Amino acid sequence: MFAIIDYGMGNLRSVEKALETLGAEVTVTSDPNVVRMADGVILPGVGAFGDAMENLREAGLIPVIRDVVAAGTPFLGICLGMQLLFTTSDEHALFEGLNLLKGHVRMFQGDFKIPHIGWNDLTLRREHPMLNGVADGDYVYWVHSLVVEPTDPAVVLATTDYYGDVPGIVGLGNVCGIQFHPEKSSRVGLQLLGNFVNIVTAAKEGVNA
Amino acid sequence: MLTKRIIPCFDIKNGRVVKNVSFLTNERDAGDPVELAKIYEEQGADELVLLDITATDENRGTLLDIVRRTADQVFIPFTVGGGVSQVDHFREILKAGADKVAINTAAVKTPQLITDAAKRFGTQCVVVSIDGKWDDGLQDWIVVIHAGKKPTELRVIEWAKEVERLGAGEILLTSFDQDGQKSGFDVELTRRVGEAVKIPVIASGGAGEMSHFYDVFTEGKADAGLAASIFHFKETTVTEVKKYLKERGVAIR
Numbered sequence: 001m002f003a004i005i006d007y008g009m010g011n012l013r014s015v016e017k018a019l020e021t022l023g024a025e026v027t028v029t030s031d032p033n034v035v036r037m038a039d040g041v042i043l044p045g046v047g048a049f050g051d052a053m054e055n056l057r058e059a060g061l062i063p064v065i066r067d068v069v070a071a072g073t074p075f076l077g078i079c080l081g082m083q084l085l086f087t088t089s090d091e092h093a094l095f096e097g098l099n100l101l102k103g104h105v106r107m108f109q110g111d112f113k114i115p116h117i118g119w120n121d122l123t124l125r126r127e128h129p130m131l132n133g134v135a136d137g138d139y140v141y142w143v144h145s146l147v148v149e150p151t152d153p154a155v156v157l158a159t160t161d162y163y164g165d166v167p168g169i170v171g172l173g174n175v176c177g178i179q180f181h182p183e184k185s186s187r188v189g190l191q192l193l194g195n196f197v198n199i200v201t202a203a204k205e206g207v208n209a
Numbered sequence: 210m211l212t213k214r215i216i217p218c219f220d221i222k223n224g225r226v227v228k229n230v231s232f233l234t235n236e237r238d239a240g241d242p243v244e245l246a247k248i249y250e251e252q253g254a255d256e257l258v259l260l261d262i263t264a265t266d267e268n269r270g271t272l273l274d275i276v277r278r279t280a281d282q283v284f285i286p287f288t289v290g291g292g293v294s295q296v297d298h299f300r301e302i303l304k305a306g307a308d309k310v311a312i313n314t315a316a317v318k319t320p321q322l323i324t325d326a327a328k329r330f331g332t333q334c335v336v337v338s339i340d341g342k343w344d345d346g347l348q349d350w351i352v353v354i355h356a357g358k359k360p361t362e363l364r365v366i367e368w369a370k371e372v373e374r375l376g377a378g379e380i381l382l383t384s385f386d387q388d389g390q391k392s393g394f395d396v397e398l399t400r401r402v403g404e405a406v407k408i409p410v411i412a413s414g415g416a417g418e419m420s421h422f423y424d425v426f427t428e429g430k431a432d433a434g435l436a437a438s439i440f441h442f443k444e445t446t447v448t449e450v451k452k453y454l455k456e457r458g459v460a461i462r
């Protein structure tokens with residue numbers, strides 16, 4: 001079972017439906033016990049970084065997230081959910097994130113259009129099961145004003161170019177993050193979510209074997 | 210490279226797609242919005258806009274049902290607008306699965322709504338629709354509201370800057386002069402607004418042939434081009450428009 005964490009930050013329905021289209025069994029939940037039981041956990045979300053951390057804290061979800069990640073459960077952050085994986089963010093003020101990946105999240109700055117909205121293409125930086133069936137130049141849909149700066153560049157699996165390299169997919173151990181919206185990226189997006197489903201299935205079989 | 214977006218737009222009335230010409234009443238039924246949305250995704254549409262032109266409290270349920278069904282079956286982003294006047298409407302529409310919400314008249318009447326919605330849901334989902342009309346006396350574009358029926362004191366370019374300051378994530382700019390005329394987007398208006406703000410500008414109103422998209426992306430510097438009837442009545446397809454633009458060097462998915 002996949003748990004999509006509902007913590008009051010935006011559109012969860014599309015992620016849920018995309019996973020269901022891929023044949024996954026999905027529960028949208030804010031119940032820490034349900035999250036703890038899940039074979040794979042997804043942290044989606046759009047909105048403000050500070051509010052998101054506050055909502056996670058109030059719902060008692062932060063310790064559970066740390067526990068499932070420590071237990072090796074595959075964990076995927078999407079958009080704001082990916083940004084929350086990092087150490088700190090300076091959106092409006094300095095906020096602390098989940099610190100599951102080391103790095104800082106900062107606002108785009110420069111004389112160009114912000115947010116970065118639209119379809120932009122991926123450059124693959126590493127080999128990883130998340131990238132199966134995805135090719136250099138595949139287009140995906142982005143909407144964001146914040147960009148992550150991982151301390152260790154090796155966690156960056158794919159980037160796009162928007163006035164510089166923008167990390168699009170990150171991964172370290174059982175933790176992955178996608179900055180763009182796979183649930184809104186048509187075929188390529190469904191391929192990526194399908195890859196996560198496969199990672200979860202493989203991890204579960206590994207545990208049961 | 211970030212690509213230019215092609216966005217089919219549906220006007221929805223009682224759960225069906227209609228197309229108004231210059232916001233008048235010459236309507237033709239182009240079908241079920243969800244079926245149409247699926248076809249457009251297959252054709253390579255980058256995004257969709259669904260506008261409820263009869264938005265009232267009574268039929269809000271019908272619209273939300275369409276939003277849910279679209280979100281369940283279509284995996285590209287879509288914006289929903291029409292009759293949105295409260296933060297609560299944003300919440301309902303986003304919860305039903307839309308990615309963005311467009312506001313028009315309500316933004317003019319209550320600019321604070323832009324800021325409130327942006328704070329609550331993020332700027333990325335707040336699309337402010339601006340309907341502009343050329344005023345010969347003022348030699349400038351003015352903002353019109355209530356589907357073009359009512360002129361305001363606002364100048365389009367000033368209002369665009371203001372909505373950006375208030376927290377809008379995108380501007381959906383419709384030329385009321387060009388809308389339904391099929392003689393091309395208002396390239397000059399689009400360029401002027403695009404130069405005045407840093408948020409993306411979606412050009413709307415007047416697309417009648419493929420070259421109009423080329424003009425508004427190159428000379429007009431639009432980030433996206435929106436059209437309705439040119440696609441609904443199969444005069445051309447999204448696929449054809451994108452192929453045409455790609456061959457001419459426009460960045461297209």
